[in-house]
Amino acid sequence: MSNKLSGISWRRRYPGxxxxxxxxxxxxxxxxxxxxxxxxxxxxxxxxxxxTENANEQSTASTTYQxxxxxxxxxxxxxxxxxxxxxxxxxxxxxxxTVAQFTIDGTTYSEAFHQPVNASLNWHSFASHxxxxxxxGSSHTVKIQYRTENAAGTAYIKNAALAVIEVTNYYTAEQExxxxxxxxxxxxxxxxxxxxxxxxxYLMLVSADLASTSAGKDADAQWTIDGVADSGVVHxxxxxxxxxxxxxxxxxxxxxxxxxxxxxxxxxxxKIRYARITAVLASDLGFLRYAESEAESVTQSITxxxxxxxxxxxxxxxxxxxxxxxxxxxxxxxxAFYANVDRDGVSxxxxxxxxxxxxxxxxxxxxxxxxxxxxxxxxxIQWKTNNAAANTEAFIQNANxxxxxxxSAESYNDSAHTTVDDxxxxxxxxxxxxxxxxxxxxxxxxxxxxxxxxxxxxxxxTDTGISSTAYGNLSSQYLLTTDYGAAAGTWHAVVFDEEFxxxxxxxxxxxxxxxxxxxxxxxxxxxxxxxxxxxxTVLAAIAVAGTCFAVYGWMRKRxxxxxxxxx
Amino acid sequence: MSGSRLRIVFVISLLILGSLVxxxxxxxxASAEEYSVVSRESIIRGEDQWIIQLDIVNQxxxxxxYVLRWSSGGADYTEKILVREGRIYSHIRHVYPAMxxxxxxxxxxxxxxxxxxFEQSIYYLK
Numbered sequence: 001m002s003n004k005l006s007g008i009s010w011r012r013r014y015p016g017x018x019x020x021x022x023x024x025x026x027x028x029x030x031x032x033x034x035x036x037x038x039x040x041x042x043x044x045x046x047x048x049x050x051x052t053e054n055a056n057e058q059s060t061a062s063t064t065y066q067x068x069x070x071x072x073x074x075x076x077x078x079x080x081x082x083x084x085x086x087x088x089x090x091x092x093x094x095x096x097x098t099v100a101q102f103t104i105d106g107t108t109y110s111e112a113f114h115q116p117v118n119a120s121l122n123w124h125s126f127a128s129h130x131x132x133x134x135x136x137g138s139s140h141t142v143k144i145q146y147r148t149e150n151a152a153g154t155a156y157i158k159n160a161a162l163a164v165i166e167v168t169n170y171y172t173a174e175q176e177x178x179x180x181x182x183x184x185x186x187x188x189x190x191x192x193x194x195x196x197x198x199x200x201x202y203l204m205l206v207s208a209d210l211a212s213t214s215a216g217k218d219a220d221a222q223w224t225i226d227g228v229a230d231s232g233v234v235h236x237x238x239x240x241x242x243x244x245x246x247x248x249x250x251x252x253x254x255x256x257x258x259x260x261x262x263x264x265x266x267x268x269x270x271k272i273r274y275a276r277i278t279a280v281l282a283s284d285l286g287f288l289r290y291a292e293s294e295a296e297s298v299t300q301s302i303t304x305x306x307x308x309x310x311x312x313x314x315x316x317x318x319x320x321x322x323x324x325x326x327x328x329x330x331x332x333x334x335x336a337f338y339a340n341v342d343r344d345g346v347s348x349x350x351x352x353x354x355x356x357x358x359x360x361x362x363x364x365x366x367x368x369x370x371x372x373x374x375x376x377x378x379x380x381i382q383w384k385t386n387n388a389a390a391n392t393e394a395f396i397q398n399a400n401x402x403x404x405x406x407x408s409a410e411s412y413n414d415s416a417h418t419t420v421d422d423x424x425x426x427x428x429x430x431x432x433x434x435x436x437x438x439x440x441x442x443x444x445x446x447x448x449x450x451x452x453x454x455x456x457x458x459x460x461x462t463d464t465g466i467s468s469t470a471y472g473n474l475s476s477q478y479l480l481t482t483d484y485g486a487a488a489g490t491w492h493a494v495v496f497d498e499e500f501x502x503x504x505x506x507x508x509x510x511x512x513x514x515x516x517x518x519x520x521x522x523x524x525x526x527x528x529x530x531x532x533x534x535x536x537t538v539l540a541a542i543a544v545a546g547t548c549f550a551v552y553g554w555m556r557k558r559x560x561x562x563x564x565x566x567x
Numbered sequence: 568m569s570g571s572r573l574r575i576v577f578v579i580s581l582l583i584l585g586s587l588v589x590x591x592x593x594x595x596x597a598s599a600e601e602y603s604v605v606s607r608e609s610i611i612r613g614e615d616q617w618i619i620q621l622d623i624v625n626q627x628x629x630x631x632x633y634v635l636r637w638s639s640g641g642a643d644y645t646e647k648i649l650v651r652e653g654r655i656y657s658h659i660r661h662v663y664p665a666m667x668x669x670x671x672x673x674x675x676x677x678x679x680x681x682x683x684x685f686e687q688s689i690y691y692l693k
Contacts, residue, residue, distance in 0.1 A: 466661050
């Protein structure tokens with residue numbers, strides 16, 4: 001009985017069931033639920049940067065330039081780049097110099113001659129920087145080269161490093177060709193004046209080649225901030241030696257003037273060239289941690305003494321570039337000044353020189369790149385003398401450590417950001433962007449550009465008002481199926497600093513994004529057509545109709561006999 | 568229910584289904600094809616923020632530029648967007664408590680060059 005009743009019930013109900021199924025199946029593609037695609041501040045997004053280093057010692061007896069380190073790369077678009085070159089060099093002869101230069105596409109941007117007073121106590125610092133526009137789509141080559149002044153002396157080089165970092169928000173001034181002065185008071189070689197749009201940290205880089213025009217005479221140089229002397233060097237003799245410094249400055253939204261000044265001792269002239277002073281918005285480079293010890297310190301210790309310590313706790317593994325600089329001198333012209341750049345007890349480079357004159361103050365700058373695990377990391381600048389006797393003290397000042405947790409952005413296909421995915425295919429419908437190395441607690445916008453070749457990609461979405469974490473991270477995501485008219489191909493997610501964005505936000509196409517104020521970094525990833533479409537509505541309708549007919553047919557076959565039940 | 572009545576119901580259901588298929592293909596429900604629409608508007612309450620998201624669907628048979636303005640009294644944000652014909656643009660706004668004054672956030676969307684907004688929303692965030 002119950003079966004018969006059930007049979008009647010099914011037959012009565014199935015058209016209604018079919019109708020409900022049809023409504024649901026047709027309705028779902030017509031009115032899809034809002035996708036979850038919002039950014040969260042716990043995770044984060046890559047400006048173009050290129051880096052290479054070779055810590056190993058190399059040597060040559062050649063008087064023509066040999067490549068010590070080469071970095072060849074092809075930037076995707078024409079942009080301005082900050083190029084930093086550092087190395088240590090020596091010569092086996094005290095009669096000849098090791099000559100080092102750094103070049104960009106074959107053009108020299110610094111050339112220094114370092115002749116040791118004591119060849120066994122000499123690893124002199126060679127360092128310089130330059131901001132330059134590099135053409136997108138073309139191969140560029142940056143080099144550190146070295147040679148000996150005379151084949152009787154062998155030239156050595158080690159701890160060579162090159163970094164090329166895309167910059168947008170920066171100010172720079174330079175004096176490339178040689179100028180001279182007979183003034184014994186400081187005169188301007190380079191002046192840089194600008195007014196930041198708002199208060200922010202800037203990474204200051206100063207570098208120059210400095211010498212006297214007369215043998216045995218001194219040439220002095222210093223850089224000033226708003227008329228106040230910051231730090232400087234004293235070089236002796238006619239060989240150009242380089243001077244370099246890195247420092248962080250928190251600049252207010254007011255006019256600021258930076259200068260490189262130089263002077264001579266009498267009777268002589270001082271000469272300077274490749275003099276540059278650059279201020280880069282720190283967030284353009286990465287998340288900056290910084291420590292400095294500017295006051296002059298002295299030690300008689302023949303074991304290393306800490307001068308500057310930078311200790312931090314990283315929340316997660318990251319890449320970082322570390323730049324350490326300082327000034328050193330030795331009270332006794334026959335003994336040595338040593339400085340060591342240390343990271344968790346491991347030396348990242350040791351500079352040493354015998355000055356030959358107690359008045360000489362020389363600079364050192366060393367750069368390295370690491371992949372740092374989460375947890376505590378400690379960077380130090382240490383210094384010592386090589387004789388514990390009185391009047392052989394080593395002096396140090398302006399010892400600065402800049403640790404740049406590098407801006408980087410990667411795309412993932414999982415919200416936990418476990419595996420970088422640069423190619424989105426079937427079933428990979430959400431692009432998760434994770435960026436780090438940003439300004440902590442700052443507000444960012446992430447704009448998404450599709451693979452449309454026009455303009456390099458059309459803006460399809462913006463994720464705005466994202467606050468980065470205290471660690472400078474943020475994340476954003478975009479559901480690729482949102483707009484099935486979007487073009488497959490190379491997509492871009494671009495992070496903008498909202499503080500510097502122009503009034504109408506990110507531009508409509510990617511090519512303009514790369515040159516827009518506030519551009520911090522971008523990530524590219526491939527999106528195939530299969531990753532974009534939602535199940536198209538027409539196909540959905542056909543599928544629904546087919547399903548309904550199939551259900552109907554199936555139910556007809558299972559139809560029970562029609563039995564009238566008489567009470 | 569007799570067999571003939573059942574057939575009638577079945578035929579009616581097929582007609583309804585057919586109508587829905589036509590709706591899906593021709594999309595006459597979007598009767599204001601000449602106007603853009605804001606769709607899939609939603610607010611997500613996060614741990615320390617609200618996330619407001621919406622799509623702008625350009626149904627105006629031509630490329631359209633819009634100016635989208637967020638105002639919360641604390642942090643305002645303006646963006647010009649170009650939405651190609653037939654395309655969908657997504658916008659997400661993160662709102663943090665410190666940004667919200669008077670407990671509300673205003674969103675105004677203008678067609679570029681027009682003084683009268685085509686969409687105006689006030690989000691009361693508590």
